[in-house]
Amino acid sequence: MSKVALYCRLSVEDGTGEESESIRNQRLMLIAYAQQNGWEIYDVYEDEDYSGLREDRPSFCRMIEDAKKKKFEIILCKTQSRFTRSAAMAEIYLHEKFPLWGIRFVTVVDGVDTAKKENKKARQINSLVNEWYCEELSENIRSVLRKKMELGQFLGNYAPYGYEKDIKNRHHLVILEEEAKVVRYMYDLYLSGFSCKKIAEQLSLERIPTPSQQKQSRGQDLGRKLCSQWGASTVRKILTNPVYAGHMVQGKEQKISFKSQKTVEVPRQHWVVVKHTHEAILSEKIFETVQKTMEQNRRGVRRKEFDKDISL
The missing domain is CATH 3.40.50.1390 (Resolvase, N-terminal catalytic domain)
Known part of the structure; x- marks a missing residue:
């Protein structure tokens, strides 16, 4: 048999x-x-x-x-x-x-x-x-998702740090005040002269829970290793994310093909940006000031590296 x-x-x-x-x-x-x-x-x-x-x-x-x-x-x-x-x-x-x-x-x-x-x-x-x-x-799904992004609907699995999904509409973000206070604190520290690395060290020193720790405390399965310490890259992402000024930016990545789970970055001009989709944690002025300050700091670093190369 x-x-x-x-x-x-x-x-x-x-x-x-x-x-x-x-x-x-x-x-x-x-x-x-x-x-x-x-x-x-x-x-x-x-x-x-x-x-x-x-x-x-x-x-x-x-x-x-x-x-x-x-x-x-x-x-x-x-x-x-x-x-x-x-x-x-x-x-x-x-x-x-x-x-x-x-x-x-x-x-x-x-x-x-x-x-x-x-x-x-x-x-x-x-x-x-x-x-x-x-x-x-796959093409049909991508088209539908793109349309939802253009309507300003949030499509991520998890809300950005500082927000949670509206229980009445999971595509809309509402402020999570406990985390929003930390976001404002980070922007204040940066404007007072702290670098992203120094901000991360300060948050860790004060034992402020990281984004992944907060998600775990709410019972959200991240499917990745839990971070117990703040990192400069995490701080930088929060300091440069327009979501905190009330704007939705999505479509930054896309799958290589319908056969692959791997993603590639999408050129900035093809991102989906919709303004004023939800309540802002920060004023537009504070957000833009931080962006300009970060750009000035980047130029300063590049200038120092250039001068160093010239002197060698």
Whole structure:
């Protein structure tokens, strides 16, 4: 009796908010199909809320490792797109690695079966269609997000330090006074002659919680290492962010492509800037004064470096 691995996947790209129910439906369909064909179920691998373009899906990776070790002979999915929406990944696994490992790949709905040679062209067409779908969806989502940015809606996962998301409208920012006091204090210190590094040292000395510590205290999962000390770069970001003057600036980064999670910086002229979208923590005058002072200080540093180079 052949051993079969059942693989189920669903993500936001599939257009449903009922992930758990759909995963359950996939599982029941695959179990019934395996039983009809007299296959012994080795294990059920499930990835929820993961794009089919990603190869780092936890259960997917575990299944691939088990396939290498020949723990089963067949991988069964509802459709080829459940396994992957990447044409390159489909080609690598279905037509290179699986034959090498002695793995047969079968789907219930679209009739994919790598044991049938005449089936290959259909598999390759499926791969292209699945990838085109992701590309078109990505462009549509990017267009919608851009429109929301142009309307001044805040789209970040977390509100900037000094603000929180309005409970009545998560795309609108409201002042978090406890943190806003620290923001004003930082601007005052800078205007009194403190550098970004000195401000960071002063905040740490006074044991003022860092942005990441504040978020953690509110139960927000940052997914990265907690910073217990203020850094000059964090201070600089706060001192140069127009959000504190009541303006929304978004679209500073974008993904390299719909296939990648990596981002690149967007030229300043293409940023989305919308003024007066929320209550300001600082006056426009104070914010602009700090920007001019920082620019003067940068010029002074560059001048000193230039003079030093000339004297050498």
